[in-house]
Amino acid sequence: GDYDIQVEVRSHDEIGKLAIAFNDMANSIHLEEERKKEFLENVAHELRTPLSYVKGYTQAILDGVVKNDEEQRKYLHLISREALRLQRLVGDLMDLSKMESAPFLLNKTPIAYAQFIEDVLVKYEPIIKEKQLDLKLDLDPDPIIFGDEGRMEQILHNIFDNAIQYTDSGGAIHITLIQHKDDCELLVTDTGNGIPEADLPYIMNRFYRVNKARSRFDGGSGLGLSIVKKLVELQNGKIEIESKEKRGTTVRVILPNIKEEWNS
Structure with a gap:
């Protein structure tokens, strides 16, 4: 030992x-x-x-x-x-x-990505209205991904939860979906508190919190982003986070298009 x-x-x-x-x-x-x-x-x-x-x-x-x-x-x-x-x-x-644990099976089906995003956002309408947030959508209707609907909803919920929670009343959230040749890119940009530069490399680590007191109060486990990262990777994608303290955060999720997924 x-x-x-x-x-x-x-x-x-x-x-x-x-x-x-x-x-x-x-x-x-x-x-x-x-x-x-x-x-x-x-x-x-x-x-x-x-x-x-x-x-x-x-x-x-x-x-x-x-x-x-x-x-x-x-x-x-x-x-x-x-x-x-x-x-x-x-x-x-x-x-x-x-x-x-191996194997972790996903129930993958074709997903019309833009419509799926809009369906998930319906659940947030009351809190968006309550906080008077300016929600702007710019969704390309073409991307179709091959993913697990339940897990994709879990990914989106976590990202949207963070954007809404850490954006002050009267702020703005911009959700963009872009089609590329082999993949598609989802960007969720907010005008929230942002993340200090020193914390960014660790933000998706287990139990890591930027604002420990606030996270404890709102019931977060400190595991959300690490789970999201794992789920995105299991669907052959990747996630990136860019942020400036007091200026806002952009979460970028890149997933293969359905043709690219099937070919692989």
Whole structure:
């Protein structure tokens, strides 16, 4: 279990190559063990906070600290919020576990991409109206992708959720779909808070948060973008994020057109 110990390489023959391979294997195992340890620590940390809230609020009700119905409703609302956060975290963890196990099967069908995007956006009409956001659509009707409808909806929901949530009232969101020769490009641009340059390389890492306090309050698990990245890659696509702090963010999702997908 001590991965710092390295086999001394004294030659360049078969024995030397074996020693090098052994050291490489030990380093790989060490790295994987560290990743697992970090992941488990993060999971424990994420579970600890909502559990402590649920326990504390429940105990307050049982101990009679709550004096009236109004306070009791307040505490029950807080318990419900934290229980929902636990539910989301467990769901996200199960999704990640499934996606990283082999094989992870997708139920792919032809999707008229522009219409699919519009159908998903219908669910956001009330909050867009409430926040008085200027939503602009520029969708090429031609792209047809070969994807899993349920997983594609999950991808779009996560991207749209972030754009709406982190754009202040009166801001703007521009959704563009562009057809290229072999693929199509979806761009979701907002005028929101933006992401600091130092955080951008890590934004799709598990449990990574730019604004920890705000993410905890709104119930995010810190796993959303890592799941989106994995889902996009499973459908032979890629995702990129560009952002300027206090100026906004652009999320770019590139997926192969249906002809390119079938040919591959």
